[in-house]
Amino acid sequence: MTKYIGLYFIPLFFLACQSNVFDQMLRNDQELHKPQPGEWRFEHKENSQSLHDFRQSNFIRPDSKRKNIDLIPIGTFTLNDAQQLSLCCEYLSIFYQIPCRLSTVISDTAIPTKNRRIGTDHQIQLLAPFILDSVLLPQLDSHAFCSMAITTQDLFPKPEWNYVFGLASFTNRVSVSSIYRFRDQPALNQIDNVCLLRLLKTASHETGHMVGLHHCQHAHCVMNGSNSLQELDQIFCRLCSDCLQKLNSNIPLKIEERNIQLLQFFRKNHLETPIQELIPDSIAFAN
Numbered sequence: 391m392t393k394y395i396g397l398y399f400i401p402l403f404f405l406a407c408q409s410n411v412f413d414q415m416l417r418n419d420q421e422l423h424k425p426q427p428g429e430w431r432f433e434h435k436e437n438s439q440s441l442h443d444f445r446q447s448n449f450i451r452p453d454s455k456r457k458n459i460d461l462i463p464i465g466t467f468t469l470n471d472a473q474q475l476s477l478c479c480e481y482l483s484i485f486y487q488i489p490c491r492l493s494t495v496i497s498d499t500a501i502p503t504k505n506r507r508i509g510t511d512h513q514i515q516l517l518a519p520f521i522l523d524s525v526l527l528p529q530l531d532s533h534a535f536c537s538m539a540i541t542t543q544d545l546f547p548k549p550e551w552n553y554v555f556g557l558a559s560f561t562n563r564v565s566v567s568s569i570y571r572f573r574d575q576p577a578l579n580q581i582d583n584v585c586l587l588r589l590l591k592t593a594s595h596e597t598g599h600m601v602g603l604h605h606c607q608h609a610h611c612v613m614n615g616s617n618s619l620q621e622l623d624q625i626f627c628r629l630c631s632d633c634l635q636k637l638n639s640n641i642p643l644k645i646e647e648r649n650i651q652l653l654q655f656f657r658k659n660h661l662e663t664p665i666q667e668l669i670p671d672s673i674a675f676a677n
């Protein structure tokens with residue numbers, strides 16, 4: 391009988407510590423403002439997702455077999471683009487605490503002429519659904535939990551649309567995002583931190599959907615929806631306590647260690663705004 395005591399004691403102790411961590415984080419969650427016309431929450435009336443809802447949803451989640459995030463570059467990448475992609479992969483592996491694998495570049499000639507067009511700024515635009523269905527899905531690796539294409543080319547979802555930032559099929563666990571409109575400066579001889587931050591937010595947000603997280607209504611959070619680049623720039627990199635708790639119920643996370651690693655990543659890459667978002671949590675964990 392005695393030997394079973396430990397089995398019950400440890401999980402209860404572990405759960406108590408974990409909930410304490412989320413309670414500490416909850417105090418650092420920042421309240422959302424009233425949505426304004428044009429903003430995501432004004433234009434899309436979405437229901438909030440509880441922890442219970444999240445646990446009940448039947449999303450395929452990372453497990454011992456499907457444990458990688460695959461990042462697939464499509465298009466022509468400068469040295470700096472490639473560096474940003476490599477940083478994005480490093481970031482996702484810290485953010486989700488599962489391995490991220492960066493694949494070799496796929497040329498955009500893999501998208502046939504009938505599935506591309508020339509946009510109003512004379513730029514090449516690729517048909518996003520074709521990339522999901524005919525490029526990513528056929529080569530979805532059995533060890534990949536999800537496959538995310540990042541392209542330097544502009545995207546469009548259907549002929550009547552001007553462009554789209556990205557497109558995803560959450561049930562098929564594939565998505566494509568474009569950095570074409572993320573770039574802040576045309577001179578690409580140094581890392582464009584505005585572009586990098588937009589890429590990190592978009593990639594972590596889309597992966598969040600892949601694990602079953604809905605748009606966050608709870609606080610400022612990377613899972614907030616965005617309707618424009620301007621709104622994307624205001625979104626936090628931080629996952630709020632509510633979304634992190636959901637994620638943790640799916641992928642057990644070492645919350646404090648993760649926070650330290652994220653801070654190290656942002657400091658190393660001189661990304662000041664997300665550092666300010668995470669410091670209150672690290673102070674709370676230390677006390």
Ligand SMILES: [Zn+2]
Binds near residue numbers: 595599605615616
């Ligand atoms: Zn979203």
Ligand SMILES: [Zn+2]
Binds near residue numbers: 608612632
């Ligand atoms: Zn959230």
